[in-house]
Amino acid sequence: GRHRNLISNDGTVRIQDWGSLLMEMAQLDSPQDDLNQFFVNFGLLYFDNKRNEIVIPSLVKKQRYETFFDITTSVTTYLTYRFERMPSDLLAYLHACFGAAGWGIVEFSNTGFCIEDEAFKMEVSSLGQHGIQFRLVGKNGLDINLDEVMGMVEASLKKGYKSLSKSLDQRTIPAYATPEMINVPGGTFTMGWLNEQRDGDGFFYEKPAHELKLNSFAIGRYPVTFEEYDAFCEAAGREKPEDEGWGRGRRPVIYVDWYDAVEYCNWLSEIWGLEQVYEVDKKQKDPNNKYENDPKKWLVTADENANGYRLLTEAEWEYAARGGQKSEGFLYAGSNDLDEVGWYGSNSGSKTHPVGEKQPNELGLHDMSGNVYEWCWDWFAGDYYQSSPEDNPGGPDQGSYRVNRGGNWNSNPQNCRAACRNNWNPANRNNNVGFRLARSS
Structure with missing residues:
Protein backbone atom coordinates (compact mmCIF):
# COMPACT_ATOMS: atom_id res chain seq x y z
CA GLY A 1 0.00 0.00 0.00
CA ARG A 2 2.73 2.49 0.88
CA HIS A 3 4.26 1.99 -2.56
CA ARG A 4 1.12 2.84 -4.52
CA ASN A 5 2.46 6.35 -5.07
CA LEU A 6 4.84 4.75 -7.54
CA ILE A 7 1.98 3.59 -9.74
CA SER A 8 0.20 5.88 -12.17
CA ASN A 9 -3.45 5.55 -13.16
CA ASP A 10 -2.63 3.41 -16.17
CA GLY A 11 -0.80 0.87 -14.04
CA THR A 12 2.73 1.89 -14.94
CA VAL A 13 5.41 2.59 -12.38
CA ARG A 14 6.25 6.25 -11.97
CA ILE A 15 9.83 6.02 -10.74
CA GLN A 16 11.53 9.41 -10.85
CA ASP A 17 14.65 8.06 -9.20
CA TRP A 18 15.53 4.37 -9.33
CA GLY A 19 17.70 4.81 -6.25
CA SER A 20 14.67 5.83 -4.19
CA LEU A 21 13.04 2.50 -4.94
CA LEU A 22 16.19 0.69 -3.82
CA MET A 23 15.96 2.64 -0.56
CA GLU A 24 12.37 1.49 -0.13
CA MET A 25 13.43 -2.08 -0.74
CA ALA A 26 16.06 -1.89 1.98
CA GLN A 27 13.44 -0.77 4.52
CA LEU A 28 11.14 -3.78 4.22
CA ASP A 29 9.95 -5.13 7.55
CA SER A 30 11.08 -8.62 6.62
CA PRO A 31 13.73 -8.23 3.91
CA GLN A 32 14.09 -11.20 1.62
CA ASP A 33 16.58 -11.80 -1.12
CA ASP A 34 14.36 -13.66 -3.52
CA LEU A 35 12.03 -12.29 -6.14
CA ASN A 36 8.97 -14.08 -4.81
CA GLN A 37 9.07 -12.08 -1.58
CA PHE A 38 9.41 -8.92 -3.62
CA PHE A 39 6.06 -9.73 -5.24
CA VAL A 40 4.37 -10.04 -1.85
CA ASN A 41 5.79 -6.91 -0.26
CA PHE A 42 5.57 -4.55 -3.20
CA GLY A 43 2.70 -5.75 -5.31
CA LEU A 44 4.39 -4.07 -8.26
CA LEU A 45 5.19 -7.24 -10.15
CA TYR A 46 3.34 -10.09 -11.72
CA PHE A 47 4.60 -13.40 -12.96
CA ASP A 48 3.46 -14.68 -16.33
CA ASN A 49 3.75 -18.46 -16.28
CA LYS A 50 3.12 -18.75 -20.01
CA ARG A 51 5.98 -16.48 -20.95
CA ASN A 52 8.10 -17.19 -17.86
CA GLU A 53 8.42 -13.47 -17.19
CA ILE A 54 8.41 -11.24 -14.18
CA VAL A 55 7.10 -7.89 -15.32
CA ILE A 56 7.50 -4.39 -13.91
CA PRO A 57 5.00 -2.76 -13.94
CA SER A 58 2.34 -3.24 -16.63
CA LEU A 59 -0.94 -4.82 -15.54
CA VAL A 60 -0.83 -4.09 -11.83
CA LYS A 61 -4.42 -2.81 -11.57
CA LYS A 62 -4.05 -2.24 -7.82
CA GLN A 63 -3.77 -5.95 -7.10
CA ARG A 64 -1.12 -7.83 -5.15
CA TYR A 65 0.31 -10.84 -6.89
CA GLU A 66 1.46 -13.67 -4.63
CA THR A 67 2.59 -16.31 -7.09
CA PHE A 68 5.04 -19.12 -6.60
CA PHE A 69 8.31 -18.74 -8.39
CA ASP A 70 10.96 -21.35 -9.08
CA ILE A 71 14.22 -19.50 -8.54
CA THR A 72 16.11 -22.02 -10.67
CA THR A 73 14.20 -21.31 -13.88
CA SER A 74 15.32 -19.01 -16.64
CA VAL A 75 14.13 -15.54 -15.72
CA THR A 76 13.24 -12.54 -17.81
CA THR A 77 12.59 -9.36 -15.87
CA TYR A 78 11.31 -6.13 -17.34
CA LEU A 79 12.62 -3.07 -15.55
CA THR A 80 11.50 0.46 -16.26
CA TYR A 81 13.88 3.31 -15.58
CA ARG A 82 11.98 6.58 -15.71
CA PHE A 83 13.07 10.20 -15.82
CA GLU A 84 11.11 13.36 -15.21
CA ARG A 85 12.54 14.21 -18.59
CA MET A 86 14.88 11.87 -20.39
CA PRO A 87 18.36 13.48 -20.46
CA SER A 88 18.74 14.55 -24.05
CA ASP A 89 22.18 13.04 -24.57
CA LEU A 90 21.06 9.70 -23.13
CA LEU A 91 18.02 9.69 -25.37
CA ALA A 92 20.19 10.64 -28.32
CA TYR A 93 22.55 7.75 -27.77
CA LEU A 94 19.82 5.18 -27.25
CA HIS A 95 17.94 6.51 -30.23
CA ALA A 96 21.05 6.24 -32.37
CA CYS A 97 21.68 2.66 -31.30
CA PHE A 98 18.07 1.63 -31.22
CA GLY A 99 16.85 3.33 -34.35
CA ALA A 100 13.66 5.16 -35.18
CA ALA A 101 12.24 2.54 -37.48
CA GLY A 102 10.43 0.64 -34.75
CA TRP A 103 10.94 -1.14 -31.47
CA GLY A 104 12.85 -4.36 -31.11
CA ILE A 105 15.51 -5.83 -28.88
CA VAL A 106 18.99 -4.34 -28.91
CA GLU A 107 21.72 -5.57 -26.60
CA PHE A 108 24.06 -2.88 -25.25
CA SER A 109 26.95 -5.22 -24.64
CA ASN A 110 29.70 -2.74 -25.46
CA THR A 111 28.23 0.61 -24.48
CA GLY A 112 28.21 0.51 -20.69
CA PHE A 113 24.52 -0.34 -20.73
CA CYS A 114 25.16 -3.91 -19.67
CA ILE A 115 25.27 -5.95 -16.51
CA GLU A 116 28.87 -6.58 -15.44
CA ASP A 117 28.21 -10.23 -14.72
CA GLU A 118 28.38 -13.11 -17.15
CA ALA A 119 25.14 -14.47 -15.72
CA PHE A 120 23.11 -11.57 -17.02
CA LYS A 121 22.58 -9.60 -20.14
CA MET A 122 20.53 -6.44 -20.30
CA GLU A 123 18.60 -5.51 -23.41
CA VAL A 124 16.35 -2.64 -24.37
CA SER A 125 12.81 -3.62 -25.22
CA SER A 126 11.18 -0.21 -25.27
CA LEU A 127 12.30 3.39 -25.45
CA GLY A 128 10.31 6.58 -25.08
CA GLN A 129 10.70 10.25 -24.28
CA HIS A 130 10.57 9.62 -20.54
CA GLY A 131 11.61 6.06 -19.90
CA ILE A 132 13.73 3.10 -20.89
CA GLN A 133 12.46 -0.43 -20.45
CA PHE A 134 15.14 -3.06 -20.04
CA ARG A 135 14.92 -6.80 -20.31
CA LEU A 136 17.17 -8.59 -17.85
CA VAL A 137 17.80 -12.22 -18.73
CA GLY A 138 19.31 -14.72 -16.29
CA LYS A 139 20.83 -18.11 -16.98
CA ASN A 140 19.09 -21.36 -16.07
CA GLY A 141 19.76 -22.53 -12.54
CA LEU A 142 20.96 -19.09 -11.44
CA ASP A 143 20.48 -18.18 -7.79
CA ILE A 144 19.15 -14.65 -8.13
CA ASN A 145 19.73 -12.15 -5.36
CA LEU A 146 17.36 -9.25 -5.91
CA ASP A 147 19.51 -6.60 -4.23
CA GLU A 148 22.49 -7.61 -6.33
CA VAL A 149 20.45 -7.55 -9.51
CA MET A 150 19.03 -4.10 -8.81
CA GLY A 151 22.45 -2.87 -7.79
CA MET A 152 23.96 -4.03 -11.05
CA VAL A 153 21.19 -2.37 -13.03
CA GLU A 154 21.74 0.89 -11.18
CA ALA A 155 25.51 0.72 -11.61
CA SER A 156 25.18 -0.10 -15.28
CA LEU A 157 22.87 2.82 -15.90
CA LYS A 158 25.14 5.23 -14.08
CA LYS A 159 28.23 3.97 -15.85
CA GLY A 160 26.57 4.01 -19.22
CA TYR A 161 25.18 7.50 -18.75
CA LYS A 162 28.52 8.85 -17.53
CA SER A 163 30.33 7.27 -20.46
CA LEU A 164 27.67 8.50 -22.84
CA SER A 165 27.79 12.07 -21.60
CA LYS A 166 31.55 12.14 -22.07
CA SER A 167 31.40 10.58 -25.52
CA LEU A 168 28.84 13.11 -26.76
CA ASP A 169 30.81 16.08 -25.42
CA GLN A 170 27.90 17.20 -23.26
CA ARG A 171 25.86 18.13 -26.30
CA THR A 172 22.27 19.12 -25.66
CA ILE A 173 19.54 17.76 -27.88
CA PRO A 174 16.01 19.07 -27.29
Whole structure:
Protein backbone atom coordinates (compact mmCIF):
# COMPACT_ATOMS: atom_id res chain seq x y z
CA GLY A 1 0.00 0.00 0.00
CA ARG A 2 2.73 2.49 0.88
CA HIS A 3 4.26 1.99 -2.56
CA ARG A 4 1.12 2.84 -4.52
CA ASN A 5 2.46 6.35 -5.07
CA LEU A 6 4.84 4.75 -7.54
CA ILE A 7 1.98 3.59 -9.74
CA SER A 8 0.20 5.88 -12.17
CA ASN A 9 -3.45 5.55 -13.16
CA ASP A 10 -2.63 3.41 -16.17
CA GLY A 11 -0.80 0.87 -14.04
CA THR A 12 2.73 1.89 -14.94
CA VAL A 13 5.41 2.59 -12.38
CA ARG A 14 6.25 6.25 -11.97
CA ILE A 15 9.83 6.02 -10.74
CA GLN A 16 11.53 9.41 -10.85
CA ASP A 17 14.65 8.06 -9.20
CA TRP A 18 15.53 4.37 -9.33
CA GLY A 19 17.70 4.81 -6.25
CA SER A 20 14.67 5.83 -4.19
CA LEU A 21 13.04 2.50 -4.94
CA LEU A 22 16.19 0.69 -3.82
CA MET A 23 15.96 2.64 -0.56
CA GLU A 24 12.37 1.49 -0.13
CA MET A 25 13.43 -2.08 -0.74
CA ALA A 26 16.06 -1.89 1.98
CA GLN A 27 13.44 -0.77 4.52
CA LEU A 28 11.14 -3.78 4.22
CA ASP A 29 9.95 -5.13 7.55
CA SER A 30 11.08 -8.62 6.62
CA PRO A 31 13.73 -8.23 3.91
CA GLN A 32 14.09 -11.20 1.62
CA ASP A 33 16.58 -11.80 -1.12
CA ASP A 34 14.36 -13.66 -3.52
CA LEU A 35 12.03 -12.29 -6.14
CA ASN A 36 8.97 -14.08 -4.81
CA GLN A 37 9.07 -12.08 -1.58
CA PHE A 38 9.41 -8.92 -3.62
CA PHE A 39 6.06 -9.73 -5.24
CA VAL A 40 4.37 -10.04 -1.85
CA ASN A 41 5.79 -6.91 -0.26
CA PHE A 42 5.57 -4.55 -3.20
CA GLY A 43 2.70 -5.75 -5.31
CA LEU A 44 4.39 -4.07 -8.26
CA LEU A 45 5.19 -7.24 -10.15
CA TYR A 46 3.34 -10.09 -11.72
CA PHE A 47 4.60 -13.40 -12.96
CA ASP A 48 3.46 -14.68 -16.33
CA ASN A 49 3.75 -18.46 -16.28
CA LYS A 50 3.12 -18.75 -20.01
CA ARG A 51 5.98 -16.48 -20.95
CA ASN A 52 8.10 -17.19 -17.86
CA GLU A 53 8.42 -13.47 -17.19
CA ILE A 54 8.41 -11.24 -14.18
CA VAL A 55 7.10 -7.89 -15.32
CA ILE A 56 7.50 -4.39 -13.91
CA PRO A 57 5.00 -2.76 -13.94
CA SER A 58 2.34 -3.24 -16.63
CA LEU A 59 -0.94 -4.82 -15.54
CA VAL A 60 -0.83 -4.09 -11.83
CA LYS A 61 -4.42 -2.81 -11.57
CA LYS A 62 -4.05 -2.24 -7.82
CA GLN A 63 -3.77 -5.95 -7.10
CA ARG A 64 -1.12 -7.83 -5.15
CA TYR A 65 0.31 -10.84 -6.89
CA GLU A 66 1.46 -13.67 -4.63
CA THR A 67 2.59 -16.31 -7.09
CA PHE A 68 5.04 -19.12 -6.60
CA PHE A 69 8.31 -18.74 -8.39
CA ASP A 70 10.96 -21.35 -9.08
CA ILE A 71 14.22 -19.50 -8.54
CA THR A 72 16.11 -22.02 -10.67
CA THR A 73 14.20 -21.31 -13.88
CA SER A 74 15.32 -19.01 -16.64
CA VAL A 75 14.13 -15.54 -15.72
CA THR A 76 13.24 -12.54 -17.81
CA THR A 77 12.59 -9.36 -15.87
CA TYR A 78 11.31 -6.13 -17.34
CA LEU A 79 12.62 -3.07 -15.55
CA THR A 80 11.50 0.46 -16.26
CA TYR A 81 13.88 3.31 -15.58
CA ARG A 82 11.98 6.58 -15.71
CA PHE A 83 13.07 10.20 -15.82
CA GLU A 84 11.11 13.36 -15.21
CA ARG A 85 12.54 14.21 -18.59
CA MET A 86 14.88 11.87 -20.39
CA PRO A 87 18.36 13.48 -20.46
CA SER A 88 18.74 14.55 -24.05
CA ASP A 89 22.18 13.04 -24.57
CA LEU A 90 21.06 9.70 -23.13
CA LEU A 91 18.02 9.69 -25.37
CA ALA A 92 20.19 10.64 -28.32
CA TYR A 93 22.55 7.75 -27.77
CA LEU A 94 19.82 5.18 -27.25
CA HIS A 95 17.94 6.51 -30.23
CA ALA A 96 21.05 6.24 -32.37
CA CYS A 97 21.68 2.66 -31.30
CA PHE A 98 18.07 1.63 -31.22
CA GLY A 99 16.85 3.33 -34.35
CA ALA A 100 13.66 5.16 -35.18
CA ALA A 101 12.24 2.54 -37.48
CA GLY A 102 10.43 0.64 -34.75
CA TRP A 103 10.94 -1.14 -31.47
CA GLY A 104 12.85 -4.36 -31.11
CA ILE A 105 15.51 -5.83 -28.88
CA VAL A 106 18.99 -4.34 -28.91
CA GLU A 107 21.72 -5.57 -26.60
CA PHE A 108 24.06 -2.88 -25.25
CA SER A 109 26.95 -5.22 -24.64
CA ASN A 110 29.70 -2.74 -25.46
CA THR A 111 28.23 0.61 -24.48
CA GLY A 112 28.21 0.51 -20.69
CA PHE A 113 24.52 -0.34 -20.73
CA CYS A 114 25.16 -3.91 -19.67
CA ILE A 115 25.27 -5.95 -16.51
CA GLU A 116 28.87 -6.58 -15.44
CA ASP A 117 28.21 -10.23 -14.72
CA GLU A 118 28.38 -13.11 -17.15
CA ALA A 119 25.14 -14.47 -15.72
CA PHE A 120 23.11 -11.57 -17.02
CA LYS A 121 22.58 -9.60 -20.14
CA MET A 122 20.53 -6.44 -20.30
CA GLU A 123 18.60 -5.51 -23.41
CA VAL A 124 16.35 -2.64 -24.37
CA SER A 125 12.81 -3.62 -25.22
CA SER A 126 11.18 -0.21 -25.27
CA LEU A 127 12.30 3.39 -25.45
CA GLY A 128 10.31 6.58 -25.08
CA GLN A 129 10.70 10.25 -24.28
CA HIS A 130 10.57 9.62 -20.54
CA GLY A 131 11.61 6.06 -19.90
CA ILE A 132 13.73 3.10 -20.89
CA GLN A 133 12.46 -0.43 -20.45
CA PHE A 134 15.14 -3.06 -20.04
CA ARG A 135 14.92 -6.80 -20.31
CA LEU A 136 17.17 -8.59 -17.85
CA VAL A 137 17.80 -12.22 -18.73
CA GLY A 138 19.31 -14.72 -16.29
CA LYS A 139 20.83 -18.11 -16.98
CA ASN A 140 19.09 -21.36 -16.07
CA GLY A 141 19.76 -22.53 -12.54
CA LEU A 142 20.96 -19.09 -11.44
CA ASP A 143 20.48 -18.18 -7.79
CA ILE A 144 19.15 -14.65 -8.13
CA ASN A 145 19.73 -12.15 -5.36
CA LEU A 146 17.36 -9.25 -5.91
CA ASP A 147 19.51 -6.60 -4.23
CA GLU A 148 22.49 -7.61 -6.33
CA VAL A 149 20.45 -7.55 -9.51
CA MET A 150 19.03 -4.10 -8.81
CA GLY A 151 22.45 -2.87 -7.79
CA MET A 152 23.96 -4.03 -11.05
CA VAL A 153 21.19 -2.37 -13.03
CA GLU A 154 21.74 0.89 -11.18
CA ALA A 155 25.51 0.72 -11.61
CA SER A 156 25.18 -0.10 -15.28
CA LEU A 157 22.87 2.82 -15.90
CA LYS A 158 25.14 5.23 -14.08
CA LYS A 159 28.23 3.97 -15.85
CA GLY A 160 26.57 4.01 -19.22
CA TYR A 161 25.18 7.50 -18.75
CA LYS A 162 28.52 8.85 -17.53
CA SER A 163 30.33 7.27 -20.46
CA LEU A 164 27.67 8.50 -22.84
CA SER A 165 27.79 12.07 -21.60
CA LYS A 166 31.55 12.14 -22.07
CA SER A 167 31.40 10.58 -25.52
CA LEU A 168 28.84 13.11 -26.76
CA ASP A 169 30.81 16.08 -25.42
CA GLN A 170 27.90 17.20 -23.26
CA ARG A 171 25.86 18.13 -26.30
CA THR A 172 22.27 19.12 -25.66
CA ILE A 173 19.54 17.76 -27.88
CA PRO A 174 16.01 19.07 -27.29
CA ALA A 175 13.39 16.39 -26.74
CA TYR A 176 11.32 17.78 -29.61
CA ALA A 177 14.14 16.91 -32.00
CA THR A 178 12.99 13.31 -31.67
CA PRO A 179 10.64 12.65 -34.59
CA GLU A 180 7.83 10.17 -34.11
CA MET A 181 8.24 7.54 -36.79
CA ILE A 182 5.86 4.82 -37.96
CA ASN A 183 6.91 1.56 -39.55
CA VAL A 184 5.48 0.95 -43.01
CA PRO A 185 5.80 -2.71 -44.05
CA GLY A 186 6.77 -3.04 -47.68
CA GLY A 187 4.62 -4.63 -50.34
CA THR A 188 3.02 -4.08 -53.71
CA PHE A 189 0.47 -1.45 -54.65
CA THR A 190 -0.97 0.28 -57.68
CA MET A 191 0.45 3.78 -58.04
CA GLY A 192 -1.19 6.50 -60.08
CA TRP A 193 -4.65 7.13 -61.46
CA LEU A 194 -6.51 3.83 -61.78
CA ASN A 195 -10.11 4.92 -62.31
CA GLU A 196 -12.49 7.68 -61.34
CA GLN A 197 -14.08 5.61 -58.60
CA ARG A 198 -10.79 5.22 -56.73
CA ASP A 199 -8.87 8.33 -57.73
CA GLY A 200 -11.42 10.94 -58.76
CA ASP A 201 -10.71 13.38 -61.56
CA GLY A 202 -7.05 12.84 -62.42
CA PHE A 203 -4.36 14.59 -64.44
CA PHE A 204 -2.49 13.09 -67.39
CA TYR A 205 0.79 12.90 -65.46
CA GLU A 206 -0.84 10.56 -62.91
CA LYS A 207 -1.16 7.94 -65.65
CA PRO A 208 -0.79 5.13 -66.37
CA ALA A 209 -1.55 3.31 -63.13
CA HIS A 210 1.23 0.82 -62.53
CA GLU A 211 2.04 -1.83 -59.94
CA LEU A 212 5.12 -1.30 -57.78
CA LYS A 213 6.96 -3.21 -55.10
CA LEU A 214 8.51 -1.28 -52.21
CA ASN A 215 10.78 -2.24 -49.34
CA SER A 216 9.75 -1.48 -45.78
CA PHE A 217 10.58 1.96 -44.41
CA ALA A 218 9.72 4.32 -41.58
CA ILE A 219 7.88 7.60 -42.02
CA GLY A 220 7.19 10.58 -39.79
CA ARG A 221 3.74 10.55 -38.24
CA TYR A 222 3.55 14.28 -38.97
CA PRO A 223 5.27 16.70 -41.32
CA VAL A 224 8.28 18.42 -39.74
CA THR A 225 7.10 21.23 -37.49
CA PHE A 226 8.45 24.70 -36.76
CA GLU A 227 9.36 23.45 -33.29
CA GLU A 228 11.58 20.79 -34.80
CA TYR A 229 13.02 22.89 -37.61
CA ASP A 230 13.73 25.87 -35.35
CA ALA A 231 15.94 23.61 -33.20
CA PHE A 232 17.98 22.91 -36.33
CA CYS A 233 18.28 26.61 -37.13
CA GLU A 234 19.42 27.43 -33.60
CA ALA A 235 21.98 24.62 -33.58
CA ALA A 236 23.33 25.46 -37.03
CA GLY A 237 23.18 29.24 -36.70
CA ARG A 238 20.71 29.53 -39.57
CA GLU A 239 18.04 32.14 -40.02
CA LYS A 240 14.64 30.78 -39.09
CA PRO A 241 12.00 30.66 -41.83
CA GLU A 242 9.03 33.01 -41.80
CA ASP A 243 5.69 31.87 -40.42
CA GLU A 244 3.35 34.44 -42.03
CA GLY A 245 2.23 35.43 -38.52
CA TRP A 246 0.23 32.19 -38.24
CA GLY A 247 2.36 30.84 -35.41
CA ARG A 248 5.17 28.35 -35.03
CA GLY A 249 5.35 25.48 -32.53
CA ARG A 250 3.43 22.48 -33.82
CA ARG A 251 2.49 24.02 -37.14
CA PRO A 252 4.24 22.47 -40.14
CA VAL A 253 7.34 24.39 -41.12
CA ILE A 254 6.98 26.50 -44.28
CA TYR A 255 9.31 28.59 -46.43
CA VAL A 256 11.80 25.72 -46.72
CA ASP A 257 13.16 24.65 -50.08
CA TRP A 258 14.24 21.16 -51.09
CA TYR A 259 17.86 21.84 -50.15
CA ASP A 260 16.78 23.02 -46.68
CA ALA A 261 14.94 19.74 -46.19
CA VAL A 262 18.01 17.75 -47.23
CA GLU A 263 20.24 19.65 -44.80
CA TYR A 264 17.75 19.15 -41.98
CA CYS A 265 17.80 15.41 -42.61
CA ASN A 266 21.59 15.34 -42.41
CA TRP A 267 21.63 17.44 -39.23
CA LEU A 268 19.12 15.18 -37.52
CA SER A 269 21.09 12.12 -38.53
CA GLU A 270 24.27 13.66 -37.14
CA ILE A 271 22.87 14.52 -33.71
CA TRP A 272 21.53 11.00 -33.30
CA GLY A 273 24.80 9.45 -34.40
CA LEU A 274 23.32 7.98 -37.57
CA GLU A 275 24.84 7.75 -41.02
CA GLN A 276 24.00 10.77 -43.14
CA VAL A 277 22.09 9.81 -46.25
CA TYR A 278 23.03 12.86 -48.31
CA GLU A 279 26.34 14.21 -49.51
CA VAL A 280 25.94 17.88 -50.34
CA ASP A 281 28.53 19.64 -52.50
CA LYS A 282 27.67 23.34 -52.58
CA LYS A 283 30.58 24.23 -54.83
CA GLN A 284 29.85 21.82 -57.65
CA LYS A 285 26.80 22.35 -59.83
CA ASP A 286 24.53 19.38 -60.39
CA PRO A 287 24.67 18.47 -64.09
CA ASN A 288 21.31 16.70 -63.74
CA ASN A 289 19.58 19.88 -62.59
CA LYS A 290 18.17 21.37 -65.79
CA TYR A 291 16.49 24.39 -64.24
CA GLU A 292 18.41 27.40 -65.54
CA ASN A 293 17.24 29.78 -62.82
CA ASP A 294 18.02 27.59 -59.82
CA PRO A 295 20.35 29.83 -57.75
CA LYS A 296 21.82 26.87 -55.87
CA LYS A 297 22.07 23.83 -58.12
CA TRP A 298 24.02 22.05 -55.38
CA LEU A 299 25.19 18.55 -56.18
CA VAL A 300 23.29 16.26 -53.82
CA THR A 301 23.83 12.50 -53.88
CA ALA A 302 22.19 9.86 -51.70
CA ASP A 303 23.65 6.79 -50.02
CA GLU A 304 20.91 4.16 -50.25
CA ASN A 305 22.56 2.06 -47.55
CA ALA A 306 22.79 4.80 -44.91
CA ASN A 307 20.56 4.46 -41.85
CA GLY A 308 19.90 8.15 -41.26
CA TYR A 309 16.97 10.42 -42.00
CA ARG A 310 15.96 11.26 -45.53
CA LEU A 311 13.12 12.43 -47.71
CA LEU A 312 10.51 10.02 -48.99
CA THR A 313 10.58 8.88 -52.57
CA GLU A 314 7.44 9.79 -54.47
CA ALA A 315 6.40 6.13 -54.58
CA GLU A 316 6.90 5.75 -50.82
CA TRP A 317 4.88 8.88 -50.23
CA GLU A 318 1.88 7.67 -52.24
CA TYR A 319 2.08 4.18 -50.78
CA ALA A 320 2.02 5.59 -47.24
CA ALA A 321 -0.70 8.13 -48.05
CA ARG A 322 -2.89 5.32 -49.38
CA GLY A 323 -2.39 3.36 -46.17
CA GLY A 324 0.20 0.82 -47.29
CA GLN A 325 -0.96 -2.76 -46.83
CA LYS A 326 -3.83 -1.49 -44.66
CA SER A 327 -5.26 0.63 -47.48
CA GLU A 328 -9.03 0.87 -47.71
CA GLY A 329 -8.87 2.57 -51.09
CA PHE A 330 -9.75 6.09 -50.01
CA LEU A 331 -9.62 9.06 -52.36
CA TYR A 332 -7.67 11.15 -49.84
CA ALA A 333 -5.18 10.04 -47.19
CA GLY A 334 -7.50 8.26 -44.77
CA SER A 335 -10.98 9.15 -45.97
CA ASN A 336 -13.23 9.95 -48.89
CA ASP A 337 -14.28 13.06 -46.97
CA LEU A 338 -11.44 15.59 -47.15
CA ASP A 339 -12.81 17.61 -44.23
CA GLU A 340 -12.14 14.64 -41.94
CA VAL A 341 -8.45 14.37 -42.73
CA GLY A 342 -7.16 17.59 -44.22
CA TRP A 343 -6.87 21.37 -44.12
CA TYR A 344 -7.52 22.80 -47.58
CA GLY A 345 -8.96 25.85 -49.29
CA SER A 346 -12.51 25.46 -48.00
CA ASN A 347 -11.81 24.89 -44.30
CA SER A 348 -8.33 26.19 -43.44
CA GLY A 349 -9.11 29.88 -42.99
CA SER A 350 -6.24 30.59 -45.41
CA LYS A 351 -3.47 29.38 -43.11
CA THR A 352 -1.71 26.27 -41.87
CA HIS A 353 -2.85 24.45 -38.74
CA PRO A 354 -0.97 22.54 -36.02
CA VAL A 355 -0.22 19.00 -37.12
CA GLY A 356 -2.36 16.11 -35.94
CA GLU A 357 -5.66 17.96 -35.55
CA LYS A 358 -7.37 15.97 -38.30
CA GLN A 359 -7.99 12.23 -38.38
CA PRO A 360 -5.05 9.99 -39.36
CA ASN A 361 -5.03 7.55 -42.24
CA GLU A 362 -4.91 3.76 -41.98
CA LEU A 363 -1.24 3.84 -40.91
CA GLY A 364 -1.75 6.51 -38.27
CA LEU A 365 -0.26 9.29 -40.43
CA HIS A 366 -1.62 12.81 -40.14
CA ASP A 367 -1.80 15.70 -42.60
CA MET A 368 -0.92 13.83 -45.77
CA SER A 369 -3.84 15.49 -47.52
CA GLY A 370 -3.70 19.27 -47.17
CA ASN A 371 -1.99 21.63 -44.71
CA VAL A 372 1.33 21.75 -46.61
CA TYR A 373 2.82 20.14 -49.69
CA GLU A 374 5.69 17.82 -48.80
CA TRP A 375 9.00 17.66 -50.63
CA CYS A 376 10.03 14.25 -51.97
CA TRP A 377 13.42 13.10 -53.21
CA ASP A 378 12.48 12.56 -56.86
CA TRP A 379 12.96 14.71 -59.89
CA PHE A 380 9.61 15.27 -61.60
CA ALA A 381 8.77 14.10 -65.12
CA GLY A 382 5.25 14.11 -66.49
CA ASP A 383 5.82 10.87 -68.40
CA TYR A 384 7.78 9.03 -65.70
CA TYR A 385 4.99 6.56 -64.98
CA GLN A 386 5.32 5.19 -68.50
CA SER A 387 8.80 3.82 -67.76
CA SER A 388 9.03 3.67 -63.96
CA PRO A 389 10.95 0.67 -62.55
CA GLU A 390 8.77 -1.86 -60.77
CA ASP A 391 10.96 -2.14 -57.65
CA ASN A 392 11.61 0.84 -55.36
CA PRO A 393 11.60 3.60 -57.99
CA GLY A 394 13.50 6.76 -57.08
CA GLY A 395 12.45 9.05 -59.90
CA PRO A 396 14.14 10.19 -63.12
CA ASP A 397 17.89 10.73 -63.29
CA GLN A 398 17.48 14.41 -64.08
CA GLY A 399 14.95 17.19 -64.21
CA SER A 400 14.13 20.81 -63.55
CA TYR A 401 11.74 20.36 -60.63
CA ARG A 402 11.50 18.18 -57.53
CA VAL A 403 8.30 16.40 -56.60
CA ASN A 404 6.12 17.54 -53.73
CA ARG A 405 2.91 15.86 -52.67
CA GLY A 406 -0.27 16.11 -50.63
CA GLY A 407 -1.93 19.42 -51.34
CA ASN A 408 -1.93 22.36 -48.94
CA TRP A 409 -4.06 24.77 -46.94
CA ASN A 410 -5.02 26.66 -50.11
CA SER A 411 -5.60 23.67 -52.41
CA ASN A 412 -8.79 22.49 -54.03
CA PRO A 413 -9.83 18.90 -53.24
CA GLN A 414 -8.45 17.60 -56.54
CA ASN A 415 -4.90 18.51 -55.51
CA CYS A 416 -5.27 16.78 -52.13
CA ARG A 417 -5.96 13.33 -53.59
CA ALA A 418 -3.51 10.54 -52.76
CA ALA A 419 -2.79 10.13 -56.49
CA CYS A 420 -2.13 13.79 -57.24
CA ARG A 421 1.38 14.91 -58.17
CA ASN A 422 2.95 18.34 -57.87
CA ASN A 423 6.41 19.86 -58.40
CA TRP A 424 8.50 22.94 -57.73
CA ASN A 425 11.94 24.33 -58.47
CA PRO A 426 14.04 22.80 -55.64
CA ALA A 427 15.24 26.25 -54.54
CA ASN A 428 11.68 27.54 -54.20
CA ARG A 429 10.47 28.57 -50.74
CA ASN A 430 6.79 29.15 -50.24
CA ASN A 431 4.19 29.39 -47.50
CA ASN A 432 2.51 26.16 -48.52
CA VAL A 433 5.44 23.72 -48.78
CA GLY A 434 7.13 21.69 -46.04
CA PHE A 435 8.43 18.13 -45.80
CA ARG A 436 8.18 14.83 -43.95
CA LEU A 437 10.94 12.47 -42.79
CA ALA A 438 11.71 8.89 -43.73
CA ARG A 439 14.25 6.23 -42.80
CA SER A 440 15.13 3.01 -44.53
CA SER A 441 14.39 -0.15 -42.56
